Amino acid sequence: KNEVEQSPQNLTAQEGEFITINCSYSVGISALHWLQQHPGGGIVSLFMLSSGKKKHGRLIATINIQEKHSSLHITASHPRDSAVYICAVRSWGAQKLVFGQGTRLTINP
Amino acid sequence: NAGVMQNPRHLVRRRGQEARLRCSPMKGHSHVYWYRQLPEEGLKFMVYLQKENIIDESGMPKERFSAEFPKEGPSILRIQQVVRGDSAAYFCASSPVITEELSYEQYFGPGTRLTVT
DSSP states (O other), rough: OEEEEEEEEEEEEEEEEEEEEEEESSEEEEEEEEEOOOOTEEEEEEESSEEEEEEETEEEEEETTTTTTTEEEEOOOOOGGGGGEEEEEETTOOOSOOEOOOEEEEEOO | OOOEEEEEEEEEOOOOOOOEEEEOOOOTTTTEEEEEOOOTOOEEEEEEEEEEEEEOOOTSSSSSSSEEEESSSOOEEEEOOOOOOOOEEEEEEEEEOOSSSSOOOOOOOOOEEEEEE
């Protein structure tokens, strides 16, 4: 079992829909990151969380430390949101990131 | 403030040749991480370096791979005698000075896509 599991692996939705991507992890962490990777491959950091909730524009990230679970939400989704979304965690005492397999999101117009 | 820079962006090597991938961290960042993304797979940690020191190389293959981050100049990931299985995207990330208690953002470079023919 991977340390970081994401669901779903693939998600297709219509423009305007509310999107939720889930991430579960099995180790104690000091931080969780949500990353976005567009076709062509560049990686952008969206959020870094250690507790609670963060919001940036139409993106919201939440984390429940007790349940070892995080969600990334996209409101009013748009075709330009189509990308792979990656959850990554930093374990206590380590600096490296451990990544989930990614969720491929496609938003159709 | 320029972001993390990697070069080359694309690199083609024949089997048996050497590949050198370069990473210049963001200004003021002294910590560099290398990650590899194999085709259709997720990102995997390779090595974590500070200036002149390898801190964690637990993700590096035991042979043919090495990394350095000299006092001056970029970090280098070196792959000797490349094989087809080394074909992947190699990403570098950097962060500022860190402590055990605090986590900092890692800022990713655009990646180097290595193709071994």
